[in-house]
Amino acid sequence: MRQIFFAWTYSFFLLFGQGNPVQSFYNLIHQDHIVRMEIEFFQKQFENIYKSSGSFYLLRKKHYVFDSTSFQMIVKDSLVTTINHETKQVIYSSIVGNQVSILDILSGHNKYIKFSDELIHNYINNFSIPDLGYIGSFEFDQNTGLLKMIKLNIDDNQNVSIKIKSIKKIKDYTVPNFNLKKFEIIDLRG
Secondary structure, eight states: OHHHHHHHHHHHIIIIIOSOHHHHHHHHHTSSSEEEEEEEEEEEETTEEEEEEEEEEEEETTEEEEEESSEEEEEETTEEEEEETTTTEEEEEEOOTTOOOHHHHHTTOOTTOEEEEEEETTTEEEEEETTTTEEEEEEEOTTTOOEEEEEEEEETTEEEEEEEEEEEEESOOOOOOOOGGGSEEEEOOO
16 A cells, blocks of 8 residues: 555656656655665667666665675665675675766766756656766656656667666665675775
């Protein structure tokens, strides 16, 4: 019942709250709760295509988790921890300067993003990341106003997109602990 109310509230907020659905989405996810999104992640780099699906947990500003069957990515402030279950590796890396990933954008990190002033057909909002030369778009469902996809074009040979299958408010989430003795540790933080 709460999920239905959350979806209804979200739709109502998008349709009647503000004219800009991107800002309405960001306002909603920045409220004081944990957001769980079921997503499909697609990346194309030259001729290689990578696809993954899983759960995206937005815990608070600059703290999120992407959990799939093959890996888990935990971002907390500038530390990125990737636990690869297939290769048995844990990789530590840092977010430096104006680096922005599509998961950062989904989590509400829009500091380096410049949005277009116009909506296309009232459900697509284009954006750019001028410092990096990236362009992208937010796509919303025409009937419900719910966010359904984010696309990010890095260059002619590389693009990334996230399809949002569901958005739910949840009360609690604990990042799972792993026995790191069974994993190879790779530290790229320099």
